Amino acid sequence: MRLLEFEGKDIFQGSEIRVPERSVIEEEKDLQKAIDDIGLPMVLKAQVPAGGRGKAGGIKIAETESEAEDAVGELLGTELKGHKVRCLLAEEKLDIEREMYCGIVGDDENAAPEIIISSEGGVDIESIAEESPEKIVRKRVDPMSGLRPYEARNLAKELGLERDAFRSFSDALFKLYGIFEAYDAKLSEINPLVETREGRFIAADSKIVIDDHSLFRHPEFEDKRTRYIENELERQGSEKGVNYVDLDGEIAVMANGAGLAMALMDLISKEGHAPAAFLDTGGGLSEQRMEDSLKLLFDKAERDEKVKAILVNIRFMISPPDAMVKGFMKAMEDRSDVDVPVVLVVRGRKSYVEKAKQLLEGTDINLYTDVEEGVKAAKEKITR
C-alpha cells in the first residue's frame, strides 16, 4: 500500500528527516488553523496515493487568505488521478535553491535494496535517468548488514556534494534507509530533497510503499489498506481477501489462482469476447471465501447489464471439494434474484473432481470438467 504524502512526512519527522511546516486539512474549517500554524503564503496539496499531482492541478499556491479559501474549495472532494481528494496538506512555501533525489527501492532480480540518488530532483527518476543518467548514482545494499553511515557519506560524495549539502544529504539518505527497513517498504523516496535559499535541507515530498504482506508487523496501517481502492467491488474484494479487478466485458471470470484466471481471460479473448471481471480467490479456498467471491460476481452482474455469464474454474489440489461446493451453492441460492447464467468447471485431483460432481448431482448447475467446453458453454449463454 502506498502511504499519502503527509503520512510519509510524519514518518520522516519521526526519524528526524526535516520536513516543511505543515497542517492537514480535512474540511474547510481546518484552514484557519493551518493559516495560524504556517502563515501565508502556503502551498495546498491534494492528498491522493498517486504521482504527477502537480501537473494534474492538485497543487496550488495561495498568497492570501482568500486564495487559500478558493484553493481548498476547489481541491477538497474533487477527483484527481482516479482518486477522490479526501484531504489536503497545507505547507509553508519553500524558497527553492535546488532539488535533489533520494530513493531506495527493492531490486527483485538481485534480492537487495537499491539506493538511487541524484543531484537533480523534482521530476520522476525515470525522466532523470533518461535525460541525464550521469547525474544518477546507484548502489545495491546487502540486506543483511544494511546501509552504514559511511556508505551514505561515500554516496553523497559520489554525487559531488560538499559541505552542508554533503552532510544533510548523507544524513537524510541514512535515515531514509532506516525507514525502508523499519516499515517493510518496497520503496521509500524523497523527491525532491530541497535546499532552500536560506540553506535548509527539507524533504518536500514523500513516497513510501509498504509491503502488504508485512502488515502483521504494522497493524497501524491495516485498516488503511483498502481506503483508496475507489472501485467499490474492488474494495470489497480486497477487504474479503480476494483479488478482484473490475473490467468491461461480457463474461465475469473467477478461478482459484491468478495465473489460471488470466489464462481463462486469454481464452475468452481468443474466442472474441471480453472479460467483465477478473477474480482470483487465492489458495486454500474456504466455504466463506467461495461464497463471498461468487456473490461479488453476482453484484457485478446486477450492476452491469453487459455481463452475460459468469465462468468459474476451480482446480482441486489439496483441499476436498466440500467447503467449496457449500459456498458455491450458498451464493447461488442467496443471489438467485440475479438473472445471469453460471458455468462451473472443476478440474484437478480426480477423487475430488468426482466428489464435487456427486455433491452437485441433482442441482441445475452447468458443470464441466473441461475448460474449453466450459468456455464454449459460457459463450453460448452470451449469443443465445
Next chain:
Amino acid sequence: MGILIDSGSKVLVQGITGRLGKKQTKLMLEYGTDIVAGVTPGKGGETIHGVPVYDTVKESLEHHDVDVSTVYVPAPYVEDAVNETIEAGIEFGVVISDWVPYQDEMRIKRAALNSDDFRHIGPNTPGIAIPDEIALGMLSSPSVMTEGNVAIVSRSGTLTGEIAENLTERGIGQSVVMGLGGDPIVGTRTVEAVKMLEEDDDTEVIVLVGEIGGTMEEEASEFIKEEGSKPVVAFLAGRSAPRQKKMGHAGAIVRGGKGTIESKMAAFDDAGIEVADTIWDIPDMVEKHL
C-alpha cells in the same frame, strides 16, 4: 532422473502440525514420497500420519538423513524456518508458504546465496514433482501427472497443474513439474531451472510458463538463445489483461523497459521460442517435438 529430487529423496516437513502441513503430508505420503520426519517447535514427540515430529530441525537430523525440507510454516516465521534449514546443512528447500514479506524474502535469498550448497524454490510455490516417483508440496495429484519427457517450469501455481493435466490427458508425460513461486523474489530463477533441465537426460522438451513483471523470462531467453539445445514452448499468462491493472501475483515492477509483455515476447522470439496463445494450445505444440 529429473532434477533436484528423485525417488530416493528423504523429506522433512517444517510446520508439519499446521492445518496445511498435516493435510499435505498425508497426500505426499499417499503419492509415495519418503517423508522421514517433521518439525514443529513445541510439538516434539508427537506423530503425524505416522511421521515423527521434532522440536528443531537439528534434532530431527540426529535421528534421520534428510535431503530436502518442505516448509509450510506461517508467513511470519518463514525466514527463521529457512535459516534453520540452511544452518542444519540441508541442501534443498521447497518453500510452500505464501504471503511472506518482501524484505524477508530478500534476506532468505541472501542467506541462500551466502551458503555454498543450499538452494530453494519458492516462497509461494506449489512445489515440485517427478511424476510417479516423488511429489513435494501441492503437486501430489496422481491423476494429473504421468512419467515422461516434458519438463514444466512455471511461475504460476494453478497453471502448473492445469498444464500438466492437459499434457497427461493427451498421453504426454512429464520429467519434472515445478513451480518457481509467484513472488517477485524467488529462490530459483527460471534461467537456473532451465540450465538444470538442459543437463537432464530425461527432459526432451521444456514448457516455460511466465507472467508479466520481473525479468526472469528475458534472462532465461538469453541463455536459451546462446546455449539451449532443447525445444522450448512458452506461455505468458495475462497477455489479454488490460494495462495498469494489477492481476498477477506480486506485480513485480516493470523496470527499464523490461518486464512488459512486449519485452518478454521479443525476448522469446529472439531466442526462437514458440509461444502458445492459450495454455490449451500447449499439448499440440509440445507433441510436435516428441
